[in-house]
Amino acid sequence: MPIQVAIVDDKASNRLIIKDKLLHHPQIRVTLTAENGKDFLEQMKNLSPDKTPEVVLMDLEMPEMDGIDAVAAGSYLYPTVKYVMLTIFDDEERIFKAIKAGAFGYLLKDESAENIAEVITQMYETGVGPISPGIAYKMLQLVQNNSVELSQKKSEEKEKTPFNLTDREQEILKLLVKGMLYKEIGNELQISPNTAKKHVLNIYAKLHVNSKAQALALAYEKGLI
Amino acid sequence: MPIQVAIVDDKASNRLIIKDKLLHHPQIRVTLTAENGKDFLEQMKNLSPDKTPEVVLMDLEMPEMDGIDAVAAGSYLYPTVKYVMLTIFDDEERIFKAIKAGAFGYLLKDESAENIAEVITQMYETGVGPISPGIAYKMLQLVQNNSVELSQKKSEEKEKTPFNLTDREQEILKLLVKGMLYKEIGNELQISPNTAKKHVLNIYAKLHVNSKAQALALAYEKGLI
DNA sequence: TTACCTATAATCCATTTGGATTAGATAGAA
DNA sequence: TTCTATCTAATCCAAATGGATTATAGGTAA
Known part of the structure; x- marks a missing residue:
C-alpha cells in the first residue's frame, strides 16, 4: 500500500x-x-x-x-x-x-x-x-x-501517586487531559461511558475541583501529567 | 588530506x-x-x-x-x-x-x-x-x-499572535485555561456571559477544536499560554 | 467473617456547553 | 462611503457535563 x-x-x-x-x-x-x-x-x-x-x-x-x-x-x-x-x-x-x-x-x-x-x-x-x-x-x-532536562526520574522507586489517585484514575486523567469526552474515554478503555464519568467525578473530588477545565489546569500546572 | x-x-x-x-x-x-x-x-x-x-x-x-x-x-x-x-x-x-x-x-x-x-x-x-x-x-x-527558546528574540519583529487570535480572544483564552465558566469569564471582563461564550466559540473555530478541554490541551501543549 | 476499597454500571436531574444564527455598534481599510 | 473585522449580545436547541445516589463484584485487611 x-x-x-x-x-x-x-x-x-x-x-x-x-x-x-x-x-x-x-x-x-x-x-x-x-x-x-x-x-x-x-x-x-x-x-x-x-x-x-x-x-x-x-x-x-x-x-x-x-x-x-x-x-x-x-x-x-x-x-x-x-x-x-x-x-x-x-x-x-x-x-x-x-x-x-x-x-x-x-x-x-x-x-x-x-x-x-x-x-x-x-x-x-x-x-x-x-x-x-x-x-x-x-x-x-x-x-x-539551556537547562533542558530529560523527563527521567526512573531512579525513584515508586513515584507516589499525586493526590492519592488510583492507577485507574491516573490512567483516566491522562485521557482527560487530551480533551476526550466520557464517551471516548469509555471507548478507549473498553468500559461504559458512565463508568468513565464516575471515575472522572472521583478524580474531581480528590483534586477538589469541579470541572474538566479546572482539572486540566491543575494537572498541567502541577505537572500531574 | x-x-x-x-x-x-x-x-x-x-x-x-x-x-x-x-x-x-x-x-x-x-x-x-x-x-x-x-x-x-x-x-x-x-x-x-x-x-x-x-x-x-x-x-x-x-x-x-x-x-x-x-x-x-x-x-x-x-x-x-x-x-x-x-x-x-x-x-x-x-x-x-x-x-x-x-x-x-x-x-x-x-x-x-x-x-x-x-x-x-x-x-x-x-x-x-x-x-x-x-x-x-x-x-x-x-x-x-521542553519549552526551550531560541537564544534571543531577534531584534524587534512584532511577535505574531498564534492562530490569529485577537487581543480579546487571547485575553479570554487566558481565563479559559484557568478553568473558568462562561459566567465567570463574563463577570471578570464585565461582559455578558453570552458574549464570553461567543468569543470562546470563535477561539475554537480558529484552533479547530470543539471543546474547552481540547482548547486547553492544545494551548498548554503548544505553549499558547 | 466483616469491613473497606476499587472498578464497574446505571438513573435522575439541573447546569453547562457547543453549534447555528441573527444583530447592533464601532473602528479601520479600501 | 462602503466593506470588513471585532466586540458586543441574544435566542433556540441538542449534547455533554456535574452532582447525587444506588448497586454489584472482586480483592484486601482487620
Missing part, C-alpha cells in the same frame, strides 16, 4: 511541481492537497479515517493560517501524522518553531524528486526525516546552553 | 569493528585509539599537534573515565576537536549529558560503515553530523516537549 501524502501550499504551481515529482514513485500517493493551514484542517475533518495522510508536506508561509499554526493544531488533532515543512531557503528560525510545534522534518522545495521521495519514505518508516546541519547545530546549542 | 579520527572504546573488538568499517573510506584515517577516557586524554597530551584527531568517536560507558567526563575535559582542552558519542542502545540520559558536556554528534554503534563515514565527514565539514534517525527523534522530542 502506498504512503499517503498531503501537500499544503498556497501556490498551485508549487503543489503541482511537488505532485509531479512524486508521480513516478509508485510507493507514494498524493491523496490530499490544500492551499493553506485552515483549508488543510477543514479537509482533514471531513476525511474518512482510511484516507488520512501519513505524511504532510507543509509550506511555512501561507495566508489564512501558516504552516506553524497548522502543524500545532494538526499534531494535536492527528498525532499519528508526520509533518514535514517545506521551505524555499533555509529559514532556520521558523523551521525551528515548526519543530517545536510538532513538525518532524523539513525539505527544501527545490529538492530533487528522489530526495523528496526518500525523505517521505524515511519519515514514514523511522518517524523522522534527516535534520540539516544547521538545525542540528541549533538543537545542540539549545541543549548545551 | 584524510580526516584524522580517534576511536575511544574499552572493548578492543568494538574498536576493531569500527576501524574496519572505516578502512574502505580513503578520506578517513584512524590515527588514534584509546580504551578509556583517561587513556585518550593522556595520549592526546603526548601527541604532536599535526597528529591531533579532528573527530573523536567516543564510547559512553568505559572504566577509569567514561565518555561524558572525557568529552567534558577534552572539549575544554581541545575545543577544535569534534566529539561523537557512540552508543549501543538508546541511552537518552547519558547522551543528553554528553551533549551538555560538549559532544556534537551521536552514533549508534551498529550503524552502517557508510553512515559512520558520512557522519564523520559532515562533522568535519559543517561542525555537526547529520544525526542518526533514532537520536534525531529523541532530540526532536526533547525540543518539542
Whole structure:
C-alpha cells in the first residue's frame, strides 16, 4: 500500500511541481492537497479515517493560517501524522518553531524528486526525516546552553501517586487531559461511558475541583501529567 | 588530506569493528585509539599537534573515565576537536549529558560503515553530523516537549499572535485555561456571559477544536499560554 | 467473617456547553 | 462611503457535563 501524502501550499504551481515529482514513485500517493493551514484542517475533518495522510508536506508561509499554526493544531488533532515543512531557503528560525510545534522534518522545495521521495519514505518508516546541519547545530546549542532536562526520574522507586489517585484514575486523567469526552474515554478503555464519568467525578473530588477545565489546569500546572 | 579520527572504546573488538568499517573510506584515517577516557586524554597530551584527531568517536560507558567526563575535559582542552558519542542502545540520559558536556554528534554503534563515514565527514565539514534517525527523534522530542527558546528574540519583529487570535480572544483564552465558566469569564471582563461564550466559540473555530478541554490541551501543549 | 476499597454500571436531574444564527455598534481599510 | 473585522449580545436547541445516589463484584485487611 502506498504512503499517503498531503501537500499544503498556497501556490498551485508549487503543489503541482511537488505532485509531479512524486508521480513516478509508485510507493507514494498524493491523496490530499490544500492551499493553506485552515483549508488543510477543514479537509482533514471531513476525511474518512482510511484516507488520512501519513505524511504532510507543509509550506511555512501561507495566508489564512501558516504552516506553524497548522502543524500545532494538526499534531494535536492527528498525532499519528508526520509533518514535514517545506521551505524555499533555509529559514532556520521558523523551521525551528515548526519543530517545536510538532513538525518532524523539513525539505527544501527545490529538492530533487528522489530526495523528496526518500525523505517521505524515511519519515514514514523511522518517524523522522534527516535534520540539516544547521538545525542540528541549533538543537545542540539549545541543549548545551539551556537547562533542558530529560523527563527521567526512573531512579525513584515508586513515584507516589499525586493526590492519592488510583492507577485507574491516573490512567483516566491522562485521557482527560487530551480533551476526550466520557464517551471516548469509555471507548478507549473498553468500559461504559458512565463508568468513565464516575471515575472522572472521583478524580474531581480528590483534586477538589469541579470541572474538566479546572482539572486540566491543575494537572498541567502541577505537572500531574 | 584524510580526516584524522580517534576511536575511544574499552572493548578492543568494538574498536576493531569500527576501524574496519572505516578502512574502505580513503578520506578517513584512524590515527588514534584509546580504551578509556583517561587513556585518550593522556595520549592526546603526548601527541604532536599535526597528529591531533579532528573527530573523536567516543564510547559512553568505559572504566577509569567514561565518555561524558572525557568529552567534558577534552572539549575544554581541545575545543577544535569534534566529539561523537557512540552508543549501543538508546541511552537518552547519558547522551543528553554528553551533549551538555560538549559532544556534537551521536552514533549508534551498529550503524552502517557508510553512515559512520558520512557522519564523520559532515562533522568535519559543517561542525555537526547529520544525526542518526533514532537520536534525531529523541532530540526532536526533547525540543518539542521542553519549552526551550531560541537564544534571543531577534531584534524587534512584532511577535505574531498564534492562530490569529485577537487581543480579546487571547485575553479570554487566558481565563479559559484557568478553568473558568462562561459566567465567570463574563463577570471578570464585565461582559455578558453570552458574549464570553461567543468569543470562546470563535477561539475554537480558529484552533479547530470543539471543546474547552481540547482548547486547553492544545494551548498548554503548544505553549499558547 | 466483616469491613473497606476499587472498578464497574446505571438513573435522575439541573447546569453547562457547543453549534447555528441573527444583530447592533464601532473602528479601520479600501 | 462602503466593506470588513471585532466586540458586543441574544435566542433556540441538542449534547455533554456535574452532582447525587444506588448497586454489584472482586480483592484486601482487620
